[in-house]
Amino acid sequence: MSGFLATLRRELRLSMSGSGEILTLLLFFIITGALVPFAVGPDKELLARIAPGIVWIAAFLSMLIGLEKLFRPDRDDGTLALYRLADLPLSAIIAAKVIAHWLTSALPLIIASPFLALILAMDVPTFWRTILSLLLGTPALAAFGTFGAAITVAIRRGGLLAPILIAPLCVPVLIFGVGAIAPMGGPDQASAALLFLAALSLISVSLSPFAAALAVDWGEE
């Protein structure tokens, strides 16, 4: 357990210490969302209707930014080889990475989402549902992202490959994420979508460390 926490602490320290990664992420998230009103025109009703989708797309794209730094620097400086020989199983190290990835590239977005809600003219109930759906759904995005990054780490210049690989996996997350905010047929459907989102996150977060560990082992050989 201490090794797991040490890995988590190391990942967080490397992300936090002064490289402005989180600031870049936040600006990207807000700018992506803020550009939409310019593109579709200042139609308040239309904006309010598509706002959930915009928030989710912005969150999805922003979370792709951090994928490259999940395994690539570790591979380049030899740390990944040492992880494979560590006493702590590789899957536990990767589980810590999934959590760190969520804390540094999803949590800041959720905290910043009020800005986007303001820009997109969301009403207050929709805003709260957005926060809830992001909280329940982004762990799945972090898990799929980690998996994609692990598959592509052995490929030189595989940077854009991971997003392409995981995009299909993330489709259900987007569908139910938006479904939980903007129910088409009454409130019952929204809670069902939330439950489904939570299930997706639970399954993907619990399985992705093992899948990613396998991918790293095979990729390196």
Add this chain to the structure above:
Amino acid sequence: MTTGQTRSQLFVEIEHLACGRGENVLVRDLSLRLEAGNGLLLRGPNGSGKSTLLLTLAGLLPPISGKIGFPGHDAETGPVLHYCGHRNGIRPRLTVAETLSFWAAINGAYGLTTAEALAKVGLAKAAKLDAGYLSAGQQRRLALARLLVSPRPLWLLDEPTAALDTQGHELVAGLIAEHLAQGGLAIIATHDDIAVPSLSTLTLGGTA
């Protein structure tokens, strides 16, 4: 020490091993047996397969054919080997002490304490420094300190003296001698002379 007892029965057993990178076979039909307390120097020109052999022994590359075994190793006591390669696994923005305690945390901190290990490799004064500021030789020393905080019976060292000064060479020789004296094993790829008396030598690349 209980780990000392298990170590004294440990062997490295290599049978008809062939290893290489992809289609390129570098080492063919290698068989050897190394007993606890012994070290092996791998020699040979650049590209003769020293590093590849070490990576294969470490389990980081799959062997092309043949078997590698560690009879006498009790898996309960943790991983059998340390691999110390060209790349030191050191990341800027973490201090020297943080880097080492991280390795101690994930490899098991049952050896020297972080401070003792740093003192031993001559980095005591640099403990609070950003590891990115270390020179190549100091980074190598930090990488070697990793072997001291989490004792494991077999050391696989790939050019451990690279970038080290004269005292550094002596340090490496001293660490290896001490490790072997405690019943450890070491396989070392190097171009330098490492002044440890009981090392045997295997030269690669004569026929490759």
